[in-house]
Amino acid sequence: MTAPLAVSIGDPAGIGPEIIAESWARRRDHGLAPFFVVGGAGVLGAAAHSRGISVPVERIADPAHALNVFERALPVLGIEDVAYSPGSPDDRGAALALQSLAEATRFALLETASAVVTAPIAKAQLAQVGFEYPGQTEFLADVCGLEREDAVMMLAGPSLRAVPLTVHCALAEVPSRLSQDLIEHRARIVARALSRDFGIAAPRLAVCGLNPHAGEGGRFGDEEARIIAPAIETLRAEGLDVTGPHPADALFTPRARQTYDAALAMYHDQALVPLKALDFDEGVNVTLGLPLVRTSPDHGTAFDIAAKCVADPGAMIAALKMAGAMAARRASHG
Structure with a gap:
């Protein structure tokens, strides 16, 4: 890799700083690509101290300097x-989180960083300092000049990849937000990304139904017949390997998971519940469809356990590893 990964610090009152520091301490064990953090040098040092680990912090003036510094600090x-101030979020910390996110993204767009890895933020806290987006995925789409529908959230772990087709909205709004065009558009983005960024030559997609038992022939709703099945037929006609609509209660069993590379779910919890049940400590939130690589640990700020030496760094380590692998794959293919 010719450029390091850029890491945003997340909310400094949460577990982000300590799991970043812990990830650096375990960099050799996990073969992590070089990375640098945007801002918060003092926070990172204090967070490492709270965990009782030795993490020297060194300020750099240019992203390229991280390649030489990373092994020693x-x-x-x-x-x-x-x-x-672990566990006590405030506006100053939120402002640092926002500035760190914006700068890390800018470095990736300038290609002085090979990817962005974002530590957890508190959306409500960020809203107090002017953050107007439902989440970091929507922010990244806007900064990259894309429509929000073009940035697709995928949750990925060792056992499962799952994509919620609708994300940050009330459950009651899901049926009205679903459309044949939305399913087709996002399925194409997922298939392209699995091929380009994950090296899967012919991705297999499994599509969930919206209703119990995938509607049971219309008894529990008509969205499967009216919206989901026609979208699947269109995608198949384009040559994509897409199956469904499947009853969601059967799609995440061990045997079923062997039949697809990613599951497309109709709403947020339909995707995140199985992912977190299976791979909570190694789950990664990766944004597909962007001109840059972005990953994040698939958990929140966890203010209640910050600086208590119990936060597991596994998801941050997994996010760093995935970002490095995706960036290397993009670089090798041009």
Whole structure:
């Protein structure tokens, strides 16, 4: 890789800083690609101290310097910082989280960073300092000049890849937000990304139904026959390997998971519940369809356990590993 990964610090009052520091401490064990953190040098040092680990922090002036610093210290770019106050989020910490996210994304767009890895944010806290997006996925789509429908959230772990086709909305709104065009559009993005970024030559997609038993022939709803099945037929006619609509209660069993590379779910919890049940400590949120690589641990800020030495760094390590692998694959294919 010719450029390091850029890591946004997330909310400094959450577990983000300590799992970033812990990931650096375990960098050799997991073969992590070089990365640097945007801002929060003091926070990172204090978070490492709270876990009782030795993590020297070294400020850098340019992303490229991280390649030389990474083996001896955790590189941090930028002088922005706040007092470390685990479990007590405030506006200053939210402002640091937002600035770190924006700068890390900018480095990736400039290609001085090979990918963005985002630590967890508190959306409500960020809203207090002007963040107007439902989540980081929508922010990244906007910054990259894309429609929100073009940025697709995929949750990925060792056991499962799952994509919610509708994301941050009330459950009651899901049926009205679903459309044949939405399913087709996002399925194409997922198939392209699995091929380009994950090296799967002929991706297999399994599509969930919306209703119990996938509607049971219309007894429990007509969305499967009216919207989902026609979308699947169109995608098949284009040569994609797509099956469904499947009853969601049977699609995530061990045997069923062997038959597809990614499951397309109709709403947020239909995708995230099985992923978190199977792979909580190694689950990664990866945004598909962007001109840059972006991953994140698939969990929140966990303010209640910050600095208590119980936060598992597994998902952050997995996010860093996935970002490095995706960036390397993109670089090798041009």
